[in-house]
Amino acid sequence: MTKALRAYGGKFAIWEKPASGDAMAPFNDPTEHMAEVYFHSDLQYLAKLLEDASVTINHTSLAGVTGSGISGAPASGGSTSGSSQPISDGDIRATDWTLYTHNLGYVPLYMVMYGQEIVSGATLVQEESNWRRRIVSSFATTSIIGLREMAFSSDDTLSAASRNYRVLVFRDPAPDPAKGLLKLSPAEVYFGQGKVDSGDALIRRVRVGDTQTFYLPVTETVDVWNGAVRAVSPAGAVNVAGNYSGGLFDLSFIEVAY
Amino acid sequence: MHKFSMTADRVFAEKDGAVFFDTAAYPVQFCPSADEVVISSKAITFPDLVKGNAYSYARGQISGTDYEGCASYVTLAPQNWGPNVAGEPSPDYELADEVIGTVPGDTDIILVYINATRTNAPDQINGKSIPVMFKEGGWTYCPGGSLLVEYLPPMSRKLAVLLSDELNVDGTKNIILRRKQSVQRRLYSFWEAGNATNTSGWTYGGTAGAYGHIAKHIQSKGPNVGFGFYPRNGSNPCSLTDNSDYATGLTADIRVVPGRASITPDQAVAGAALAFNGLIGASNGSYTTFSISGAPIGVPPKVGHTRHVIIAVSTGRVDDSAGPRNINSASITPAGGSAIAMTRVAHRAFYWDKAGSNDHNFSAAIFIAAVPSDATEAAISITYSTTMKSHLVNCWSAYDLGSASPDDTIESSAYNTNVSISTVAGGFAIAQSAMQSEGTSTGDLFGIENSYTDRQEIASNANFMDAGRGFQSTTGATLSIRHGSAGGGTAYSWVAASFH
Numbered sequence: 001m002t003k004a005l006r007a008y009g010g011k012f013a014i015w016e017k018p019a020s021g022d023a024m025a026p027f028n029d030p031t032e033h034m035a036e037v038y039f040h041s042d043l044q045y046l047a048k049l050l051e052d053a054s055v056t057i058n059h060t061s062l063a064g065v066t067g068s069g070i071s072g073a074p075a076s077g078g079s080t081s082g083s084s085q086p087i088s089d090g091d092i093r094a095t096d097w098t099l100y101t102h103n104l105g106y107v108p109l110y111m112v113m114y115g116q117e118i119v120s121g122a123t124l125v126q127e128e129s130n131w132r133r134r135i136v137s138s139f140a141t142t143s144i145i146g147l148r149e150m151a152f153s154s155d156d157t158l159s160a161a162s163r164n165y166r167v168l169v170f171r172d173p174a175p176d177p178a179k180g181l182l183k184l185s186p187a188e189v190y191f192g193q194g195k196v197d198s199g200d201a202l203i204r205r206v207r208v209g210d211t212q213t214f215y216l217p218v219t220e221t222v223d224v225w226n227g228a229v230r231a232v233s234p235a236g237a238v239n240v241a242g243n244y245s246g247g248l249f250d251l252s253f254i255e256v257a258y
Numbered sequence: 259m260h261k262f263s264m265t266a267d268r269v270f271a272e273k274d275g276a277v278f279f280d281t282a283a284y285p286v287q288f289c290p291s292a293d294e295v296v297i298s299s300k301a302i303t304f305p306d307l308v309k310g311n312a313y314s315y316a317r318g319q320i321s322g323t324d325y326e327g328c329a330s331y332v333t334l335a336p337q338n339w340g341p342n343v344a345g346e347p348s349p350d351y352e353l354a355d356e357v358i359g360t361v362p363g364d365t366d367i368i369l370v371y372i373n374a375t376r377t378n379a380p381d382q383i384n385g386k387s388i389p390v391m392f393k394e395g396g397w398t399y400c401p402g403g404s405l406l407v408e409y410l411p412p413m414s415r416k417l418a419v420l421l422s423d424e425l426n427v428d429g430t431k432n433i434i435l436r437r438k439q440s441v442q443r444r445l446y447s448f449w450e451a452g453n454a455t456n457t458s459g460w461t462y463g464g465t466a467g468a469y470g471h472i473a474k475h476i477q478s479k480g481p482n483v484g485f486g487f488y489p490r491n492g493s494n495p496c497s498l499t500d501n502s503d504y505a506t507g508l509t510a511d512i513r514v515v516p517g518r519a520s521i522t523p524d525q526a527v528a529g530a531a532l533a534f535n536g537l538i539g540a541s542n543g544s545y546t547t548f549s550i551s552g553a554p555i556g557v558p559p560k561v562g563h564t565r566h567v568i569i570a571v572s573t574g575r576v577d578d579s580a581g582p583r584n585i586n587s588a589s590i591t592p593a594g595g596s597a598i599a600m601t602r603v604a605h606r607a608f609y610w611d612k613a614g615s616n617d618h619n620f621s622a623a624i625f626i627a628a629v630p631s632d633a634t635e636a637a638i639s640i641t642y643s644t645t646m647k648s649h650l651v652n653c654w655s656a657y658d659l660g661s662a663s664p665d666d667t668i669e670s671s672a673y674n675t676n677v678s679i680s681t682v683a684g685g686f687a688i689a690q691s692a693m694q695s696e697g698t699s700t701g702d703l704f705g706i707e708n709s710y711t712d713r714q715e716i717a718s719n720a721n722f723m724d725a726g727r728g729f730q731s732t733t734g735a736t737l738s739i740r741h742g743s744a745g746g747g748t749a750y751s752w753v754a755a756s757f758h
Contacts, residue, residue, distance in 0.1 A: 002266045003264065003265075003266060003267070003268065003269050003281060005264060005269060014269050014281060016521060031289050031290070031293055031362045031364075032362055032363070032364065032429070033364060034287060034289075034362065034364040034365070034517070034518035035364045035366075035518060035520075035521060036521065037287065037518070037521075038269065038281045038284045038285075038521065039279070039284070039285065039287070040287070042290055043287045043288060043289065043290065044287065044288040044289065044290060044291070044515070044517075045285045045286070045287055045288070046285075046286060046288070092386065092389055092410070094389060094390075096393055107371075107397045109369065109371070109399075109515070110399060111399055111401075112399070118399075118401045119399075119401075120400070120401045120402070120404060121391075121392065121398065121400050121401070121404045121405035121406045121416070122391065122404075122405075122406035122409075122416075131411070135391065135406070135409075137391065137392050137393070137398055137405070137406070138398060138399055139392070139393035139396025139397055139398045139399075140371075140396060140397045140398075140399070141395075141396055141397070146393060146396060148391070148392055148393040148396070148398075150389060150391055150409075184260075184262045185260065186259055186260055187260065188260060189260040189261075189262055189271045189273070189278075189279075191279070196271075196278075196279050196285070197278075198260055198271070198273040198278050200278070201278075202278070202279070202285040203285060203286050204280075204283050204284060204285040204286060205283045205284055205285075205286070205519070206283060207277075207280065207282060207283035210283075216286065216367055216401075216519060217401040217402035218366070218367055218402070218519075219402055220402045220403065220404045220418055220420065221401045221402035221404045222402070222404035222405065222406050222416055222418075223404070223416065223438070224406070224409075224414040224415060224416045224438050224439065224440045225338055225438075225440050226336075226338070226440060226442050226443060227336075227411065227412040227413050227414055227440050227441045227442030227443075228414060228440070228442065229406055229409055229414050229416075240406075241409055241411075241414070242411060242412075242414065242442060243442070246338075251402070254286070254367060254519040254520065256286060256519070257283070
């Protein structure tokens with residue numbers, strides 16, 4: 001393995017020299033050779049811009065509702081008269097929370113974590129008997145990072161719950177025109193007009209001693225089957241709702257740090 | 259004080275002793291914005307659900323006078339929609355994937371953000387609106403590209419924006435939009451099907467059959483004096499015309515940021531290997547040789563580099579009369595290539611003699627082989643010493659292994675206690691188990707360092723098998739594996755192996 005480094009023609013790159021073929025190909029055309037590139041000024045990187053490591057949301061309770069028989073049907077019946085009358089217990093409530101006010105004026109790339117898990121399109125944060133539960137997903141606008149909460153009660157109340165979330169907002173990956181391609185000095189080091197800068201924490205592969213680690217999913221994290229919902233993370237699979245009987249068991253992921 | 263260092267093996271930069279750039283722990287990189295897939299106002303539709311009907315008829319006498327009444331309802335059939343769906347509950351309905359863009363072929367990870375609004379809401383179910391599960395008008399980060407769209411028992415819907423595994427002829431990879439929707443299969447105690455009743459009770463009709471969920475009221479009549487007007491087959495029955503529409507429409511802005519998280523084949527940490535894992539097959543059935551076709555085995559190794567495929571196998575049988583039963587051999591046939599014999603590196607066969615015809619056998623094994631071809635898929639064949647009835651296979655691809663010989667192995671039936679396996683820095687460990695839980699659906703778990711994995715449930719004979727799982731240990735450590743917990747299974751085998 002041999003590393004190559006070059007700053008030329010408005011580009012700066014560090015790459016793995018291919019075992020054969022055009023050794024300059026990763027420098028000249030990085031998007032077609034990302035598998036050999038460690039850094040290239042034409043590419044984008046996720047640099048942490050803002051972080052709140054512990055945002056506490058006090059999710060409120062949702063009262064239970066005892067359902068009644070549907071319109072026009074007999075209230076009950078035995079085996080010969082049928083006992084399938086649906087009783088529509090429970091309530092459903094959507095609540096949007098502001099996790100972080102960034103006021104950047106654009107929608108940034110971001111992630112929200114719950115414990116060691118990235119909040120997915122269906123993250124279960126509370127579960128009680130009779131399918132009472134709270135499911136969250138995240139969202140961003142030009143001013144905030146938010147949390148969409150869906151609460152489900154039964155004929156019993158869904159209890160209030162306090163949960164902590166971590167918010168990561170990434171910097172706009174545009175280069176800084178005030179900086180050059182490469183600066184190496186005792187006082188400062190940066191590459192690619194600041195895309196790598198000693199003042200930044202980049203999302204990167206893990207190394208020994210890392211503590212701020214999380215993961216990037218490579219495969220699907222949520223599935224539906226049999227009317228139910230399942231989510232997977234590196235910690236395993238969770239039936240978010242219903243009796244899932246489909247084929248989502250595991251997750252391929254990349255462990256990263258910053 | 260800043261430093262910058264470069265050798266043939268490593269480039270790194272540090273500030274005050276803290277490394278902030280390192281080719282040994284390189285940053286995840288993403289394409290320039292011009293190569294992002296950005297789609298505006300994409301119309302996404304979920305079709306109406308398959309439905310049937312339910313009919314309630316009541317008759318009786320009050321003070322010697324005959325009365326009758328009826329009510330009719332739309333029912334939702336059990337169903338699963340998606341690409342190439344198959345399984346239970348059936349029937350299944352095709353909802354094909356759609357290619358919505360392409361990204362560079364070296365892409366191995368995508369960030370997906372979706373800003374969607376529901377433009378067409380489905381009908382209510384029993385008076386409850388089906389909620390949108392995400393924030394309409396906000397940009398939702400969708401890890402793994404997945405987004406739950408709607409959920410209200412007995413139905414659910416999702417969409418996913420996915421990276422194709424396969425290269426196009428022009429060297430790009432497709433970005434795929436996937437939709438899935440589903441209704442639970444649950445048997446209700448309808449009295450009987452169809453028309454042939456003048457007796458009070460519920461009957462069902464149409465596609466939904468006896469598994470239909472009552473969802474929407476169509477019509478009620480009565481009570482009226484007399485008999486014979488309002489039964490399903492009466493002279494003036496309640497309407498069975500479907501008055502519902504459970505289709506959903508979304509309009510979505512989609513942003514896909516393609517990137518690369520793995521420098522292949524150099525795995526950043528010297529001597530390291532990176533394993534891509536996934537369940538490739540689970541089945542019940544009687545097999546002496548269990549075969550899987552089209553198993554994904556990862557991207558081909560580049561020139562001058564190697565790929566090994568590792569498979570982990572569990573098998574079981576609870577109606578046996580002898581044992582133990584071995585997992586004797588395995589072979590892998592890459593697409594377009596010849597069969598390659600795999601080397602068994604770990605094996606455990608557990609026999610529980612129950613002094614009858616219900617003896618239990620549970621076996622697990624790990625195999626490895628170098629697979630140097632250009633193939634991304636392979637056929638895998640596993641041969642047992644006799645017919646087995648539950649089967650679970652996982653597959654991993656590892657690049658530039660230092661050795662095909664494991665650093666450490668475990669072949670065990672140890673239960674509810676921690677067992678250690680050592681890993682080399684940058685290496686990884688794989689574990690797989692076969693177990694039986696006497697019908698218990700909880701309590702038996704399999705994990706490393708108390709991070710329990712998902713359990714693969716094999717339905718027949720109340721057998722349960724744990725899905726194997728890859729554990730990448732970039733730090734190198736002694737990992738602690740615990741199989742089962744108090745009150746759980748009674749017969750099992752499990753194996754583990756570590757490589758680098």
